Amino acid sequence: MSxxxxxxxxxxxxxxxxxxxxxxxxxxxxxxxxGLPSLPGRTVKGLVRDAVxxxxxxxxxxxxxxxxxxxxxxxxxxYGAEGTxxxxxxxxxxxxxxxxxxxxxLSLAENQALRDGLYRSHFSTAIEHESGTADEKSLRGxxxxxxxxxxxxxxxxxxxxxxxxxxxxPDLLRQALPLVRAVGAHRSRGLGRAVVTxxxxxxx
Numbered sequence: 001m002s003x004x005x006x007x008x009x010x011x012x013x014x015x016x017x018x019x020x021x022x023x024x025x026x027x028x029x030x031x032x033x034x035g036l037p038s039l040p041g042r043t044v045k046g047l048v049r050d051a052v053x054x055x056x057x058x059x060x061x062x063x064x065x066x067x068x069x070x071x072x073x074x075x076x077x078x079y080g081a082e083g084t085x086x087x088x089x090x091x092x093x094x095x096x097x098x099x100x101x102x103x104x105x106l107s108l109a110e111n112q113a114l115r116d117g118l119y120r121s122h123f124s125t126a127i128e129h130e131s132g133t134a135d136e137k138s139l140r141g142x143x144x145x146x147x148x149x150x151x152x153x154x155x156x157x158x159x160x161x162x163x164x165x166x167x168x169x170p171d172l173l174r175q176a177l178p179l180v181r182a183v184g185a186h187r188s189r190g191l192g193r194a195v196v197t198x199x200x201x202x203x204x
Contacts, residue, residue, distance in 0.1 A: 002201040003170060005044065005152045005177075007096050012120065012144040013184040013192035015039060028143045032095065034107045035115050037145040039096035039183060044152045047180050047196070048093070048173065049076040055176035074162040075169060087161035090169060096152035120144045144191070145184075154198070173198050 015030040015037060032038040053072040055061065061071050069078065077089035097103060106115050122144050156166060165172065177196045184192035 001170075003154045004199055004201055005048070005093070005096065005154060006197050006199055007039065007150040007152070007183060008195045008197070009145075009147050009149065009183060009192060010195065011147055011191065011193045012122070013147075013182075013194075014142060014144050014186055015043075015184045029119065029145055032097070034103060036098060036103060036106055037118055037148070037150075038098070039150060039152070041093045041095050041152070043183075044093040044096050045076065045091075047183065048091075048177070051176040051179040052076070052173065054179055060175055061172065068162065068164075071165065071172060074165055075172070077161075088157050088159050090157055090160040090163060090165055092155045092157050094153040094155075096150035098148065098150060118146055118148070120146065142186075170198055 029037065030040070049072065052075060056070055056072050068074065073089070075090050078086050098106070105111060106118075120143070122142050174197075177198060180194065180196040181187075182192040183194045186192070
């Protein structure tokens with residue numbers, strides 16, 4: 001059985017790049033090689049790992065063999081702190097992308113206007129408390145992506161150090177995924193609200 005993650009992003013969101021666009025925008029969004037919004041596989045892994053780690057910390061999973069690493073480290077591998085032993089985790093994640101048919105359509109050269117329509121420029125400014133007017137030089141612009149759904153493939157690593165969870169991992173992930181509430185930058189400000197689910201892929 002094959003699986004994929006669905007990121008149902010329900011509001012504007014900002015996959016950050018750390019770069020701006022001259023004097024127009026202070027922060028632009030990450031785009032893949034086709035100029036389309038996506039979440040890199042390392043970001044997908046980080047979001048899911050954090051959710052599983054929190055669920056495990058809350059006592060959501062039954063205690064396993066005390067002689068083995070915890071569920072989080074078995075599925076994702078441990079964080080590589082300097083001087084510590086690391087090993088490959090069981091799960092691998094692709095970039096989260098739009099459905100293939102949408103990518104094929106939007107990637108056509110003549111559909112630049114459709115690609116541009118996936119993005120919005122949002123501006124904000126600080127207001128001086130005493131005067132009630134905009135604070136000079138406080139205007140900030142950020143590029144946002146419209147609400148949409150992205151999909152990431154989930155595969156098993158052939159070199160995983162611990163394979164005992166090979167049949168259990170879908171249920172383990174499903175328990176923790178509700179803890180992923182948002183994606184992208186500025187999540188604490190209400191951007192990127194999302195629902196993440198694990199789906200079984202239909203056989204071709």
